[in-house]
Amino acid sequence: MKKLLTLAAIAAMAFAGAAQAADYKKIKIATEGAYAPWNYKDSSGKLIGFELDLAADLCKRMGIECTVVEQAWDGIIPSLQAGKYDAIVAGMSITDKRKKVITFSRSYAQTPASFVVGKSSKSAGFKTGVDRIDLTTVEAGEKAAIADMVKEFGGKTIGVQTATTHENFLREHLGKNITIRTYDTQENLDLDLQAGRVDAALASMSYWVPLLKTDKGKDMVAVGPGMVGGPFGHGVGAGIRKKDQALADMFSKAIQSAIDDGSVSKLAIKWFGFDASAK
Amino acid sequence: MNWELIQESWPVLVGAVPDTLLLAASALIIGFALAVVIALMRLSANKPLWGVAYGYVYIFRSTPLLVQLFLIYYGSGQYRMFLEDIGLWVAFREPWFCAILALTLNTAAYGSEIIRGGVQSVPWGEVEAARAIGMSRSLLFRRIIFPIAMRQALPGYGNEVILMVKATSLASTITILEVTGEAKKIIAATWSPIEIFIIAGAIYLFLNFIVTRGVAMLERRLNPLHETAIKDVSAGADIH
DSSP states (O other): OOHHHHHHHHHHHHHHHHHHHHTTTTTEEEESSOOOTTEEEEETSOSSSHHHHHHHHHHHTTTOEEEEEEEGGGGGGHHHTTOOOOOOOOSOOHHHHHHHTSSEEEEOOOOOOOEEEESSSSGOOOOOSOOOEETTTTOOHHHHHHHHHHHTTTTTTEEEEEEEHHHHHHIIIIITTSSEEESHHHHHHHHHHHHHHSSSSEEEHHHHHHHHHHHTTTTEEEEEEEEEEEOOOSOOOEEEEEHHHHHHHHHHHHHHHHHHHHHHHHHHHHHHHOOOOOO | OOOHHHHHHHHHHTTTTTHHHHHHHHHHHHHHHHHHHHHHHHSSSOOOHHHHHHHHHHHHHHHHHHHHHHHHHHHHHHHHHHHHHOHHHHTTSHHHHHHHHHHOOOOOOHHHHHHHHHTTTTTHHHHHHHTTTOOOOHHHHHIIIIHHHHHHHHHHHHHHHEEEEHHGGGGGGTOSSHHHHHHHHHHHHHHHOOHHHHHHHHHHHHHHHHHHHHHHHHHHOOHHHHHHHHHHHHHHHHHH
């Protein structure tokens, strides 16, 4: 009798699994379409960007038919919950706060944060001993790099977009030594950096690298180490409803294989100009 | 409604009240002095003086304060080299200077019109009487015209003070963390606009309650006769 029950349970689970997998033959993916080069629109209004190429690749790997829809950023999580689409692929950082509401696939991108200063600034040549620091664990190397930043930027004003992982970093590690000025948009921060009202700005390299190539960024230069981990979050992943953990797992598997065979790196270099793939 | 968030946030917002008050007070004090000068220019018979004052008032009353603020803040950023050459960049570099400058220029335009109205409402008989006893022009202005004009202008100016207290919220758009700036910062981190803006709104309500009471008290002090006159009229009405 006990055996029979177990068997029945296994059969039920297998059946449920099959039914669920069948559910994911066709899914809708939401993106913002306003966050170049991650996802944005070309002059004809077509959605393009790193994440559009990546989504196409991942869907092929998963054997799923995907449709990409556009959704404004402020409603992107509520609409996922409401079932308007099944996944968010929109440059969304995996944070503990968002994890309370939705689940995430493994990360596909990890873009280091970096300081940018004016080319004529005294800090234009600022370097720490290392090019990249991971703040997941703060040990001697990270401490030395942060001490270098304190020495370089002590007493200066640093601008940052408000309520970002970058602001969290500044408050946590440099808060006592610098003046932090917060901006509602990155564009306003750029203007004040150009005007010299802030001595340096902190943001993601995925934003800086394309900007520095344009006319607007020609007098700016990225300095110091690239920073990841700790206050900067756990990379960028696909956001999925908690009850669709199976779909999140499918995404994770596809992302892992795309990272392993170098596809993500290739796409990142194409769109960002540097390898922003997660490791 | 998240009461915990309200409890956590209101001390932060109340802590930003001194910044709001500093912005409003600086703009109102400097703006008042400027407003008197502009009002006199507009009342003067000298055509160029009149023209400058007219143009100034026209421009600052007819464009949004937000646009003026952005022009001063981001505009000065574009002319940094020039401002550095004439030594003004030290001031324009600071968001506080730009905010107080924009608020001051704006309130001076409105204030000058209120004062002009007050001066023009001074009864001609009073001026004639003062002249008759041989008062000089400046004494006439100091003793007769200005005090009467100010009493007439007070209710209108009270309005302007309230508008300025509220207008300081625009300084939040150029990185100043006064009450609205702090509120926007907390909202960006908590995604809870309702709770935070209710606290911010209540703070402005309280500040302007104080302003309203203050102006009413000042009116009573400056116009004691006016009040007894009203009482007499109402007393008279009772008898009939």
